[in-house]
Amino acid sequence: EDKVVQSPLSLVVHEGDTVTLNCSYEVTNFRSLLWYKQEKKAPTFLFMLTSSGIEKKSGRLSSILDKKELSSILNITATQTGDSAIYLCAVEGYGGSQGNLIFGKGTKLSVKP
């Protein structure tokens, strides 16, 4: 059965800290891995990763995929209170599961002032 596991489930840090969130997956015919940020509303898109070893970066956030280890990490440097949210990892496969994102349970990040 296809699945996505995120760790840790929750994390509390102070402003300025750097955090690393983990995502591991098992999926038939992997196509892409996506990261979303969810506050009290819609998940907002962060990154889509398809190739191993290529870092994607947006401001203080970056992410990289390791297809050999079936995993991805999301890094946030110099965290701010506005980074507090649930970070969701999702995986899409080809074929029958195309279009069907399989989500992990998320990592709840709390950034204290």
Place this chain on the structure above:
Amino acid sequence: NAGVMQNPRHLVRRRGQEARLRCSPMKGHSHVYWYRQLPEEGLKFMVYLQKENIIDESGMPKERFSAEFPKEGPSILRIQQVVRGDSAAYFCASSPPVGHEQFFGPGTRLTVL
């Protein structure tokens, strides 16, 4: 460019009533996906539709649930004879052709009394 729109944002139904949730995709997007999020759970895929076609409904309960995406108008997720276990947040997402990131709407929070 308006994002994905969902209405209503909050819906309260009594057991046995019908719930209709609407989703208007982003302009230019012809693919719509519905997900359900239960408390303390990750997002779970329900159904994937293109205009006038259901592509994948593998995540949809076999009874009481149906979805459509007509040629004109929004996509509708319909839940007949609701039960308390249907209480959840229902998110809609849209994308251009598959292989692109999915953008999420703000969700409809359904409460069944």
